[in-house]
Amino acid sequence: MNFKELSDACVKCGKCIPTCTIHEINSDESTSPRGFLDLLAAYKEGNIELDKEAKKIFESCFLCTNCVEVCPSHLKVDNAIEAVRYDLAKKFGIAWYKKIILFLLRKRRILDIVAKFGFVLQSCAFKIQKPLDINSKENLGKNLGMKARFSLPFVKKGRLLSSLTQTSFLNQNSEFIDNGGEKTLGFFVGCLSNYFYTDTANSVLKIAQKLKINVDLMKEQVCCGAPHFFTGDFKSVEILAKKNIEYFEKKLQTLEAIIVPEATCSAMLNVDLEHFFMMQGQEDWAKRAKKISSKIHLATWYFYKNTELLKLLNQKQRRDICLTYHDPCHAKKMQGVFKEPRELLKANYRFVEMEDSNACCGFGGVTMQMDYYDKALSVGLKKAKMIDESGAQIVSAECSACRMQISNSLEQNKSKVIFKNPLELIAKALDESAF
Structure with a gap:
């Protein structure tokens, strides 16, 4: 990728800065889309080295693509960041704890075995929370998951994570x-x-x-x-x-x-x-x-788009449960999907929009969650506040990474709102006995 060409194409209009997820919590020019591009061009021309400080800067991007969406030229800043992270991995290597996760994700049969042991042993490291019944009003404030008893690279003490299943x-x-x-x-x-x-x-x-x-x-x-x-x-x-x-x-x-x-x-x-x-x-x-x-x-x-699902849902009873919807960065911005889940959910539930459904939840990937958890949580708490202020009982998004991040943010914010994937809510609506 030609970093210099990409940087030269940026007219420095600044439209990207108010939308940048990392710049919002770390208002430094270096951690802004145009700052990233300037640094990348300087690296390409040999004016700066990929030292540990540059590594921290380039790893701080959440890859939310907000900047790409608002840029008049739609410059692919996210692709440039992804490309330089390859150079960073070659120079500095990948931390052992991240290597383990990436290896397991590459080897599903081994991960199946690890998951079985993890299911049995997770109670040693986590406090398991009870499953949630969304139909019981007294349980609406409880999240399904487990809270860490002590800290590891990915597992921070008090952090809410979902429980492993015994069998995939x-x-x-x-x-x-x-x-x-x-x-x-x-x-x-x-x-x-x-x-x-x-x-x-x-x-x-x-x-x-x-x-x-x-x-x-x-x-x-x-x-x-x-x-x-x-x-x-x-x-x-x-x-x-x-x-x-x-x-x-x-x-x-x-x-x-x-x-x-x-x-x-x-x-x-x-x-x-x-x-x-x-x-x-x-x-x-x-x-x-x-x-x-x-x-x-x-x-x-x-x-x-391709089935009679909406028609089928419209024949089912509407429920007095209030929902709001978070737009995953990889759904709306990258694939243009935002209307469809909303229309399906509106058929059976009361629906409200939060202040900014488009704002990134702060997940940001493996590195962000492991090495920069404080930054991820700062962004997540902003999203949790928006969700609370919407007045919804449930927040939904078609992304399990968002689910993990938002569920933890809601927990840390002591919120009574719970997270459900829209597909789960749609399946519940189709099954009238579930209510």
Whole structure:
């Protein structure tokens, strides 16, 4: 990537600065989109070195793409940051605790075993909270998850995390689910829904059953590679991406489409894989990635655009539960998905908008969560305040990374609002006995 060319294209208008997630909590020119570009150009020209201070600056970007959205020239600052993180990983290496996570995400069979042990042992390190019943008003303030008893690189004391499941979603179900339908959808579940938020994945199956659509769980799928991409582990991205592309090409010969309940995974498969291979100079793979992307969709988008789901929901009883919606950065900004989940939710629930649904929740990826947790939490608390002020009982977003971040922020803010994926709420609405 030509950092100098990108920096020269920036006219320094400053429209990006008020929208920048990191600049909002660290108002320094170096941590602003145009500051990033100036530093990248200086690095490219050999005027500065990638020292530890530069590393901290480039790792502080949340990759929320707010700057890209408002830039008159739509300069891809996020792609530039992703590219320099590869250089950082080569120079400084990747911390051992991040290597472990990235390795496990690359090796699902090993992760299956680790998850089973983790399920048994998690009570030693965490205080497990009781599951939530959203239909019980007295339980509306309780979050499903576990709170850390002590600190580790990712696990900060008092931090709320979701509980591991004993058996992953993919291992709980047969590969092909026949709902007597005329068409079959492929299902890319995503790592977080596979091991933590299995209610989200199961809700997709319930919705597909109601719509009489068959589901192929595509059990040879591997991680989308987003955590590796954002951390600079490009070797792993290439391995995972090529496996998925080859597998999807084969599967899409008989599938209507592939649906994904995770905004980050969907954006990686839909948008970032093509960018990645172009950055690597592998144009043939970029073309293959672009070709399959037309058949990969966020689940709510597909259900809204291509099925009778909304009509079916309108026939169900409306519930006196108030919702608000957070737009994941990888859904609205990168894929243009924001109307569809709202319309599906409005059919059965009272709906209110928060002050700024577009504001980043502050997840920011593995490095942000491990090395800069204080910054992530600062952003998250701003989002939690917006959610509280909306007056909603439940906040929803089609992204488990947002779910993890927002749930913890709400917990730290002592909020009574809970988080649910829109697919879970839609499945509940379809099942009248659930209320």
